[in-house]
Amino acid sequence: MSTTANNKSTGAAHSHAASPSKSNTATGRNKSAAGSKAGDSKLEEFFHDEIKDIYWAEKKLVQTLPKMAKAATSSELKNAFTEHLGQTKEHVARLEHVFELLGHKPQAKKCDAMKGITEEGASIIEDTEDGTSTRDVALILAGQKAEHYEIATYGGLAQIARTLGHQDVAKILETTLKEEKETDQTLTQLAETSVNNDAGAE
Ligand SMILES: [Fe+2]
């Protein structure tokens, strides 16, 4: 039972540690969303890490999409992959802008998921015959797996960006998200309107 005299504090002095100088942030709105670095929150660090991951994935796709276009049988599918290659290069550039807005240098961190998806895509090419529609069915399947990974990633990251107050970053991520969804739809249309039937007849 140690009841010190202090415990009986006189109402007014109820302060827990009256911090000597809380004037450092006196200017108020000083929480620069742009320049987040060392003292970042756990969520901020996690977010930054995931941006590195999707940056790696996008760069990997810049290498992979030309191979997919080359391997495709139908000119429509070739065009779809080639067009998305152009967009994907934009996605890389946008992420570099995101790093800049976050106050970091662009840095890639190996994305095991995209590594696996692209490896599977490569083996799909090997396992199907050149010049067939079955090859195209396989390429569409592989392509959509990559797109869905991107859709999940960008959707989630845009939401986290909003939570962190990075509205500008969220908008950039959502622009890319929209293009990933459109590509996914293009691939679905190709499968449904021609490629799958052609392959069924082989
Ligand atoms: Fe992308």
Ligand SMILES: [Fe+2]
């Ligand atoms: Fe994509």
